Amino acid sequence: MNYQFDFGPVIEGLPDLLWGCAGTLGLALSGMVLALVIGIGGVLLRDSRFASLRWLVITFVEVIRNTPFLGQIYFVFFALPMAGIRLDPTLTAIIALGVNGGAYAIEIIRGGVQSINKGQIEAGLALGLSRTLIFRLIVLKPALRAIFPSLTSQFIMLTLTTSIASAISAYELTSVGQAIETNTFRSFEVYGVVTLLYLVMSWLLMQMFARINTRFLSYPLK
Amino acid sequence: MDKNQLLFLLGGLKWTLTLSVIGFVLGAVAGLAVALARTSGISWLERATAGYIALFQGTPLLMQLFVVYYGLALAGLKLDPWVSVSIGFTLHASAFLGEIWRGSIEAVPRGQVEAAKALSLSYIHRMKDVVLPQAIRISLPATIGFLVQLIKGTSLAAIIGFTELMRAGTIVSNQNFKPLLVLGLVCALYFALCWPLSVYGTWLERRLVTAAR
Numbered sequence: 015m016n017y018q019f020d021f022g023p024v025i026e027g028l029p030d031l032l033w034g035c036a037g038t039l040g041l042a043l044s045g046m047v048l049a050l051v052i053g054i055g056g057v058l059l060r061d062s063r064f065a066s067l068r069w070l071v072i073t074f075v076e077v078i079r080n081t082p083f084l085g086q087i088y089f090v091f092f093a094l095p096m097a098g099i100r101l102d103p104t105l106t107a108i109i110a111l112g113v114n115g116g117a118y119a120i121e122i123i124r125g126g127v128q129s130i131n132k133g134q135i136e137a138g139l140a141l142g143l144s145r146t147l148i149f150r151l152i153v154l155k156p157a158l159r160a161i162f163p164s165l166t167s168q169f170i171m172l173t174l175t176t177s178i179a180s181a182i183s184a185y186e187l188t189s190v191g192q193a194i195e196t197n198t199f200r201s202f203e204v205y206g207v208v209t210l211l212y213l214v215m216s217w218l219l220m221q222m223f224a225r226i227n228t229r230f231l232s233y234p235l236k
Numbered sequence: 237m238d239k240n241q242l243l244f245l246l247g248g249l250k251w252t253l254t255l256s257v258i259g260f261v262l263g264a265v266a267g268l269a270v271a272l273a274r275t276s277g278i279s280w281l282e283r284a285t286a287g288y289i290a291l292f293q294g295t296p297l298l299m300q301l302f303v304v305y306y307g308l309a310l311a312g313l314k315l316d317p318w319v320s321v322s323i324g325f326t327l328h329a330s331a332f333l334g335e336i337w338r339g340s341i342e343a344v345p346r347g348q349v350e351a352a353k354a355l356s357l358s359y360i361h362r363m364k365d366v367v368l369p370q371a372i373r374i375s376l377p378a379t380i381g382f383l384v385q386l387i388k389g390t391s392l393a394a395i396i397g398f399t400e401l402m403r404a405g406t407i408v409s410n411q412n413f414k415p416l417l418v419l420g421l422v423c424a425l426y427f428a429l430c431w432p433l434s435v436y437g438t439w440l441e442r443r444l445v446t447a448a449r
Contacts (some may be wrong), residue, residue, distance in 0.1 A: 017310050080430035081423040082391035139351040177296035181395055201306040209299040216294040
């Protein structure tokens with residue numbers, strides 16, 4: 015092997031790559047907000063009185079979970095203009111990420127709602143707790159506690175999934191890396207560093223969520 | 237969409253299946269080694285495999301494929317694209333399956349291992365005849381869930397330029413200018429592969445929960 019590694023172009027492009035990281039986190043965050051909206055709406059419809067609505071949600075979840083994200087993002091990319099909606103690639107990517115994450119969020123949030131113990135609500139009423147206190151302490155907090163781990167790991171998955179948005183050239187880390195690669199042909203060096211940046215981002219997110227979990231959602235020890 | 241285009245898509249489907257099977261089978265062999273190393277009790281080996289798993293779980297599959305693809309070329313190996321891509325999927329699968337199976341091996345009740353040790357079974361017999369048969373049962377739903385992820389993941393080979401189902405779809409839609417029809421069909425084919433597996437996985441999971449009750 016007589017290849018000379020040259021990280022020069024990568025170091026020169028580091029500011030761009032860091033902006034790419036910001037783009038990636040922005041995509042993931044906006045996608046997750048949309049996913050949560052779809053998730054909460056989906057859970058409400060999933061348990062609605064109308065069978066047709068229930069089936070609509072079930073079908074949505076199954077279709078999204080059993081087709082590749084690349085296909086979904088292409089679909090949104092081509093379908094929106096045909097519906098007369100012109101959006102730039104980054105907004106298109108956010109919609110695709112939100113729809114994809116939403117399907118997973120529905121399942122996760124539904125699990126949280128089902129984990130609420132009805133007997134505890136009755137116990138709260140019997141103890142004379144106010145309605146707001148019952149909602150905060152007996153409904154919301156245990157439900158959050160139940161879904162927090164899966165929801166946050168879903169968020170990290172979504173962050174990694176954003177790299178696929180480079181296929182429609184949305185602004186994020188992978189497409190920034192691809193731009194540097196096309197100009198310098200230092201493929202291995204560029205993608206190696208980009209991969210490391212993803213690793214750092216997912217590690218930081220994991221640490222942050224673990225902190226939040228112990229700070230706000232752990233059981234009181236006192 | 238004419239007959240040739242349809243046949244072209246089916247040719248792509250064949251490659252999607254091939255990549256999935258190679259990635260899953262070779263990944264399973266390597267993944268078993270990862271899981272055994274991760275639970276070996278040898279601390280440096282456990283830490284090394286934990287790092288290996290974290291590396292693959294903390295980075296996008298697309299980047300893993302890129303790095304393996306260009307890395308192998310740098311190492312002076314002149315490989316067909318499908319071989320490079322298969323190696324990428326195999327490594328990816330080995331890390332994820334390794335982690336799933338580590339969890340299952342640790343989920344086997346401790347008493348089973350202690351009983352096997354008390355009977356002075358060797359490590360190989362303890363694993364092969366006592367721990368793994370139970371661990372496999374526990375791991376089955378998650379393993380099938382990962383297989384679905386892997387089948388969907390093979391679509392990323394399209395971005396590298398490998399003509400599997402997804403790329404066959406974009407090529408055809410560039411010819412006939414009916415992207416929604418072609419993409420709809422492509423996604424329907426992925427769905428036809430993945431959905432039965434998902435349903436089977438959920439069924440197995442429910443059965444396992446009932447059995448544990």
